[in-house]
Amino acid sequence: MKRSAIVVGGSIAGLLTANILVRHGWNVKLFERSSKGLEARGAGIAMQRTLRHAxxxxxxxxxKELGIGINNRIGYYPDGSVVARCEYAQTTTSWGLLYESLLTALPAGIFHKGAMVESVISEPDFTKVRLSTGEVHQASLVIGADGIHSSVRENVAPEIKPTYAGYVAWRGMLEENEFPSELSIDDFSSFSFGFLNNEEAVAYPVAGPGGSIEVGTRRFNMMWYRPAPKNELYDILTGSDGVHYPTGIPPHLIRTDVINNIRKTALLLPPLFARTIPAMKSLFVQPIxxxxxxxxxxxxxxxxxxxxFVARPHCGAGVSKAAADAVALFEALEAHEDIPEALEKYSSDRVMAGKNAVNWARKLGTYLQCEGDRQSDNGKPVSAEEVVRYTGIELSEISNVLFS
Ligand SMILES: Cc1cc2nc3c(=O)[nH]c(=O)nc-3n(C[C@H](O)[C@H](O)[C@H](O)COP(=O)(O)OP(=O)(O)OC[C@H]3O[C@@H](n4cnc5c(N)ncnc54)[C@H](O)[C@@H]3O)c2cc1C
Structure with missing residues (x-):
């Protein structure tokens, strides 16, 4: 008899897991609360090797080519002088391209959109989910792929909550044909870093609309990390409608005064960022x-x-870690017919990997943190040069440098 799984959440982790299981003989239902496509909201991501396998x-x-190859890394001080340069071969892609490829790969009838899972009940021989409509679905396994504020996790481990890292990331993109002409092709095509006191901006090219990687159609993707104490965070996340959005504000509701202030402050960053950020049509912000x-x-x-697990974006591993989770879960389920046994194996593998990713990203984030936090919570902060060298490297390579 086919084994059955319910996947909750239809973003990258859910789509990877559902696709892998359905291709290996499972009956799968995927429930996604959003009734619209998610692709329009994604930005650029650095790909790691685990993602390709998944x-x-x-x-x-x-x-077919899924991204853009980058070899050069360069970091700048605010006056444009160079902090560090190095080489690291890497591929970047766009979140939308991955999402679209995974959605297209999923056989028809599995993805149920506009389906919000409210509760999960685990019995010894089966498990059930209840949707907000009152509908109940049963399977031998439920997989919560429903993101940082997971309802599935809230049901099974309500004590586990995300903790605010003390800073936000502003994100934006520029079409290649809008890239300022006074900047060079190397400025567009490198993995670039800009430093300003304890702020850090990162930029790299990603695929353009429809996943195009043709020269002239690509995009310049930017993330800018800025410390934001809780009162400032509250203000940033209070929208033009007066509502406070503690877990993330919809981009169109970010207040004009907040956006104007960020565009003005961007002028203090190194020239690559000072010239590109103010030209970006839309900027959005996410608390880390x-x-x-x-x-x-x-x-x-x-x-x-x-x-x-959520590791801060410095390790460039959100999507790749989701991919490694999906593969590890599949391998454990292949190796163990008994589901609780398979989950024990999966848990023991991925808890350690998740903790390593979180610690690694936290260490890279020490560059952002104020003097007191740097010393007390996170040990010696990383230098700007280390940020350039180690941001977004393969997670499999971190063990040499994690605790050094
Ligand atoms: C729109 C969007 C854009 C993103 N863009 C980038 C990017 O550019 N670069 C990057 O590195 N990372 C990006 N991320 C994050 C990145 O996708 C994640 O780190 C990675 O995909 C793993 O996330 P996830 O799939 O586990 O969770 P998420 O991507 O957060 O997805 C969780 C999904 O679960 C759904 N959901 C939540 N609760 C329920 C429920 N109760 N019932 C049913 N469904 C539910 C949500 O609607 C969502 O689709 C983005 C995420 C989203 C949602």
């Missing part, structure tokens, strides 16, 4: 959180992706 298992054609778990085995319920 995409292959998911049935995505990885023979850490999330850690001690256990991912809840009998017949488990968690993948951001529902399980």
């Amino acid at each position: 995409l292959e298992l998911s049935g995505v054609d990885v023979s 959180f850490d999330l850690e778990n001690e256990n991912l085995n809840f009998g017949r319920v488990t968690l993948v992706g951001d529902a399980a």
Whole structure:
């Protein structure tokens, strides 16, 4: 008899997991609360090797080019002088392209949009989810791929909550044909870093509309990390409608005074960022959180992706970690017929990996933190040069440098 799984959440982690399981003989239902597509909201991401393997298992054609190769890294001080240069071969892509490829790969009838899961009940022999409509669905396994504020996790481990890291990331993109002409092609095509006191901006090229990587159609993707104490965060996340959005503000509701202030402050950054950020048509902001778990085995319920662990974006691993989770879960389920046994194996593998990713990203984030925090919570802060060298490197390479 086919084994059955319910996947909660239809973003990258959910789509990877559903695609892999359905291709390996499982009956799968995926419930996504949003009734619209998510692709328009994604930005650029650095790809790691684990992602390519998971995409292959998911049935995505990885023979075609999925991103843009980058070799050079360069970091700048505010006056444009160079902090550090190095080489690191890497591929970047766009969130939308990955999402679209995974959605297309999923056989019809599995993805149920506009389906909000409210509760999960785990019994010894099966598990059930209840939707907000009152509908109940049953399977042998429920996988929470429902992100940092996971409802599935809230049901099985309500004590686990994200913690605010003390800073936000502003994000934006510029079309390649709008890239300022006084800047060079190297400025566009490198992995660039800009430093300003304890702020850090990062930029790299990503695929353009429809996943195009043709020269002239690509995009320049930017993230700018800025400390924001809780009162300032409250202000940033209070929208033009007067409502406070503690977990993330919809981009169109960010107040004009907040946006104007950020465009003005961008002029203090190194020239590459000072010239590009003010030209970006839309800027959006996300508070940065850490999330850690001690256990991912809840009998017949488990968690993948951001529902399980969230490492700050410095390690460039949100999508790749979700991919590694999906592959590890699949391998554990292949190796163990008994689901709780498989989840025990999955949990023991991925808890350690998740903690390493969170610690690594936290360490890279020490550059951002004020003097007191730097010393007391996180040990010696990383230098700007280390940020340039280690941001977004393969997670498999961090063990040499993690605690050095
Ligand atoms: C729109 C969007 C854009 C993103 N862009 C980038 C990017 O550019 N670069 C990057 O590195 N990372 C990006 N991320 C984050 C990145 O996708 C994640 O780190 C990675 O995909 C793993 O996230 P996830 O799939 O676990 O969770 P998420 O991407 O947060 O997705 C969780 C999904 O679960 C759904 N959901 C939540 N609760 C319920 C419920 N109760 N019932 C049903 N469904 C539910 C949500 O609607 C959402 O689709 C983005 C995420 C989103 C949602």
